[in-house]
Amino acid sequence: xxxxxxxxxxxxxxxxxxxxxxxxxxxxxxxxxxxxxxxxxxxxxxxxxxxxxxxxxxxxxxxxxxxxxxxxxxxxxxxxxxxxxxxxxxxxxxxxxxxxxxx
Numbered sequence: 001x002x003x004x005x006x007x008x009x010x011x012x013x014x015x016x017x018x019x020x021x022x023x024x025x026x027x028x029x030x031x032x033x034x035x036x037x038x039x040x041x042x043x044x045x046x047x048x049x050x051x052x053x054x055x056x057x058x059x060x061x062x063x064x065x066x067x068x069x070x071x072x073x074x075x076x077x078x079x080x081x082x083x084x085x086x087x088x089x090x091x092x093x094x095x096x097x098x099x100x101x102x103x
Contacts, residue, residue: 002081003026003081003083004081005081006078010075012075013073015059015064016060017056018056019056020057022055022057027049027093029092033049034047034049035049035059035093036092037091037093039067039071040097044091045064046061046063047059047060047063047067067095076100077097077098077099079098080095080096080098081094082094082096
C-alpha cells in the first residue's frame with residue numbers, strides 16, 4: 001500500500017495538496033524542504049515539500065510541474081507515492097501515475 005494515493009483535481013496541477021489525518025510524519029526523508037522521488041521511467045524529481053498544518057502536506061515547485069508535463073498527467077489520474085525499492089540509491093521515494101483506462 002502506498003504512503004499516499006490521490007486522484008488529481010484541478011488545483012493539484014499547480015501543487016499537490018494532501019489533506020489527511022497523519023498520526024506521524026509520512027515523509028521522513030526530506031532535505032532542505034525537498035523530497036526526492038523516482039518515476040517509472042527512472043527520472044529523479046526534487047519536489048518542494050511543505051507541512052502546512054498537522055493535516056495538510058503540499059508538493060510543489062518547478063520539478064512538480066515538469067513531472068506532470070513529462071508524464072502527461074491530467075486531472076482524474078491517480079498519483080501514488082511510496083517508499084523506494086531497496087536497491088535504488090538515487091531517491092528516497094517512488095512515484096507512479098495511474099491513468100484512466102481510456103488512455
